[in-house]
Amino acid sequence: MDILVQQIVSGLATGGIYGSVALALVMIYEATDIVNFAQGQMAVVSTYLAWSLLNAGMPYWAAFAATLLISFVGGVLLERTVIRPVEGAPVLTQVIVCIGLLVIFNSALGWIYSYVQKPFPSPFPERPLKVGNIYFGAHDIGALGITILVLIALYAFFRFTTLGLAMRAAAQNPVSSRLCGIRVGWMLAIGWGLASLIGAVAGLMVAPIVTLDPNMMAGILIYAFASATLGGFTSPGGAVLGGLIVGVVENLVGTYVRFIGTELKLTVALAVILIVLLVRPSGLFGRAAVHRV
Amino acid sequence: MPTRGLRAALMLIVLAAAATLPFVLSNFRLFQCAQVFIYAIALLGVNILIGFNGQFSLGHSAFYALGAYTSAIMIDRWSVPYGWTIPAAGVLCLVAGFLFGIPALRLEGLYLALATFALALAVPQILKYFEHWTGGSQGIVLSKPEAPAGLKLSADQWLYFLTLVVLLVLFLLARNLLAGRTGRAIVAIRDNPIAAQAMGVNTALYKSLTFGVSAAYTGIAGALSALVIAFVAPDAFDVFLSITFVTGIVIGGLASISGAIFGALFIQFVPNWAQDISKAAPWAIYGVFLIGFMYVMPYGIVGAMRLAARRFWRRAAEPSAAAARSRG
Numbered sequence: 001m002d003i004l005v006q007q008i009v010s011g012l013a014t015g016g017i018y019g020s021v022a023l024a025l026v027m028i029y030e031a032t033d034i035v036n037f038a039q040g041q042m043a044v045v046s047t048y049l050a051w052s053l054l055n056a057g058m059p060y061w062a063a064f065a066a067t068l069l070i071s072f073v074g075g076v077l078l079e080r081t082v083i084r085p086v087e088g089a090p091v092l093t094q095v096i097v098c099i100g101l102l103v104i105f106n107s108a109l110g111w112i113y114s115y116v117q118k119p120f121p122s123p124f125p126e127r128p129l130k131v132g133n134i135y136f137g138a139h140d141i142g143a144l145g146i147t148i149l150v151l152i153a154l155y156a157f158f159r160f161t162t163l164g165l166a167m168r169a170a171a172q173n174p175v176s177s178r179l180c181g182i183r184v185g186w187m188l189a190i191g192w193g194l195a196s197l198i199g200a201v202a203g204l205m206v207a208p209i210v211t212l213d214p215n216m217m218a219g220i221l222i223y224a225f226a227s228a229t230l231g232g233f234t235s236p237g238g239a240v241l242g243g244l245i246v247g248v249v250e251n252l253v254g255t256y257v258r259f260i261g262t263e264l265k266l267t268v269a270l271a272v273i274l275i276v277l278l279v280r281p282s283g284l285f286g287r288a289a290v291h292r293v
Numbered sequence: 294m295p296t297r298g299l300r301a302a303l304m305l306i307v308l309a310a311a312a313t314l315p316f317v318l319s320n321f322r323l324f325q326c327a328q329v330f331i332y333a334i335a336l337l338g339v340n341i342l343i344g345f346n347g348q349f350s351l352g353h354s355a356f357y358a359l360g361a362y363t364s365a366i367m368i369d370r371w372s373v374p375y376g377w378t379i380p381a382a383g384v385l386c387l388v389a390g391f392l393f394g395i396p397a398l399r400l401e402g403l404y405l406a407l408a409t410f411a412l413a414l415a416v417p418q419i420l421k422y423f424e425h426w427t428g429g430s431q432g433i434v435l436s437k438p439e440a441p442a443g444l445k446l447s448a449d450q451w452l453y454f455l456t457l458v459v460l461l462v463l464f465l466l467a468r469n470l471l472a473g474r475t476g477r478a479i480v481a482i483r484d485n486p487i488a489a490q491a492m493g494v495n496t497a498l499y500k501s502l503t504f505g506v507s508a509a510y511t512g513i514a515g516a517l518s519a520l521v522i523a524f525v526a527p528d529a530f531d532v533f534l535s536i537t538f539v540t541g542i543v544i545g546g547l548a549s550i551s552g553a554i555f556g557a558l559f560i561q562f563v564p565n566w567a568q569d570i571s572k573a574a575p576w577a578i579y580g581v582f583l584i585g586f587m588y589v590m591p592y593g594i595v596g597a598m599r600l601a602a603r604r605f606w607r608r609a610a611e612p613s614a615a616a617a618r619s620r621g
Binding site: 029035082085086089090092093095096097099100101102103104106107108110111222225226229233266267270271273274277278281282283 | 396399401403404406407408410411414415418419532536539540543544547573574576577578580581582583584587588591592
């Protein structure tokens, strides 16, 4: 029983990270209909940035804030410079541009920082928390808490600010929004900035667990993609919940089903998702696409 | 527009060039050319599904692997002559693709992409799991097939011709399939499934069949690659191969048959060039190429060529039209 609870909590912690990246994917998808394959790699870039800042002697939370700020600006610039020229091109063309970004970032990081794994500090104490008979990793709890904070902040931003409203409008109906005076192009850019910021948080939270290297996010992007699909690509809340479900399922399957172990647990997690999708083809919380005939 | 005759002449020139190349190029270059032909077959298969039928797949590395392993296991374990393993791989992948296409009917767009993505992820691990058959992560080593006794060709020359002939046959088949009634149905399903259904197209059957045919092409390509490389191992068939396929068809041109060749040339040679330019960060150069190509030719190489041809013929037509007006 204790092991079960422990596994669920650590599953929720990794799930929160999957959920954050999934959320970033969904934000860009909602606004532009493209899946940003470079999302995970952008997060790795942010994490390396933080690593450099920390190595230069900056205190953790200052480096944290600086990284988020730079990631946001970087995301905005990326949309303005790299994505904008293909805005009108077919969706697959845009996806290929994202793949291009992915390989560029990956290779450039390997070149600058080498592919050697680097330890990354956690802002939380090393000593595990003890509740009853159960030990929780402080970093697990902290990461989960930060993910939840980011979510609440985002929700508040989209729900209560004019800018958030304008961004939602631009995503839903670009033409009408433009007629209302919303600068749709800039809303897109800000969307990229926010997605990049969320990715940065996820990167900073996951790096202490998996150690930092240029391929750190490859596996996580897959889980995030699965989470977003499970929750429904049209539902931000669903994406996060999907992430939590994937994290927990993955952990439980890895622990309790012997012959699966760690090698096949990704496959099993995906199989579970597929079964869900066959029953609910638009994900758990997604809208079914309605086509005009 | 160019006439049929002009097109046929162009084709003949290209074919003649292809037939003389093996006697000019080094064995290593021939090996690379055979690779290009194999990629072209696989890309054509992927393009039939994504470009013509509108079903997105990130899982074709799985069928490529299935074809490769079918061939390798038949040769290695059962000593089947290698020639027979190619159609066998095709048929097996046709059936596998058809069967996978049935549950895929329920899924669209990204959700289908994830389903196929999962397939692609699972394959290397499944291959390692059935070690008895597949040789686990060590893979299976084959010997390169020699040319038949009567022909004075080296192994590489022979494989070049073999892959070229298979490529030509499969391209012809694809052209005939897509130009006729079936092809119209396949494209109609992509453009408007409901209208297609109303016109009497059995969408479910056609979609699963297209999946099957597409998988069969990719499987045959996989079988040929096992022969040419003479080695199969699980890690060669990961998700990145699927992504490479999708990249190839978008670069070559979606929903075009000849685009497969250009796409194959790109995915075979551009990474090498990138390596030549920068040893330190070759993939960064590759990424720059990729993005650059998409900026210049958002509709792929064939799309850009069509556009250029249309402009050229229009310009060619204009002076005569002007002359006709002035006379009138």
